[in-house]
Amino acid sequence: MRKFEIVKAYQDVEVLVPQRQTKHSAGYDLASIEDVEIQPGEIKMIPTGLKVLLPDNEALLIFPRSSLGIKKGLMMSNSVGVIDSDYYNNENNEGHIMVPLYNFSTKKVTVSKGERVAQGIFINYLQTIDDDPNHTVRLGGFGSSDKKQ
Template sequence: MRGFKVVSFFEDKGINIPQRKTKASAGYDLEAAIDVVLNPGEVKLVPTGVKAYMPEDEVLLIYIRSSLAVKKGLLLANGVGVVDADYYDNPENEGHIMIPLFNPGKEPVTIRKGERIAQGIFTRYLKADDDEALGQRTGGFGSTGQ
């Protein structure tokens, strides 16, 4: 089983569950949960208001929507986002997916609530033969690097 749910802070705030737009689309469109202005040279975490659940051997990869990159000149600050299965319902932020956008331009860029900003693709991953990872996630965004 895999899918999306609205995080508790954004319940009753008009958040749409990510959807694929065509039957051959790989990605689920993620929308901005609030209006955000990105000033030139600025990186901001744009809230989506959703979290993703999936089996332990899957990951949700986050990519910027090509239309956002081309039309507004924005970049995904980390290149590709990785949402691990154990990020869901973590005690720090409930698994809230935040999209780190970077504005390399010379003018401010406005993102409006409901604007599709990224796409998430669920995929399985493989483990090395000698993998012995036994740690437990205790934090939210960026916590596996601690």
């Protein structure tokens, strides 16, 4: 089972649940839950107000929307985000999906509440036959897979 859920901090706010925009769209559009200003050369984390429940053998890949760079002068600072199944409900940030955007333009850019900034694509992943995963538990949120218990 896979599904998007609203994180506790945004339970009382209108959150746009991701939708595919057409019958054949692969990605679910992710929108900003608040207005965020990004100065030239600055990186800001764009909150979505969402987390995602995934089976153990799946991940959610986060890609920028194609119009982001052309129309706004923004790009994802990590190129592609990878949301692992154990990111859900982690103790650091409840699994809140945040989109790190870098302003490569020469002007201040505003990402408006409700503006779609990224798209998430669900994938199954395979493991090698000699896979010996480290059986530790994720301790935190963003960038925490190397910090385990």
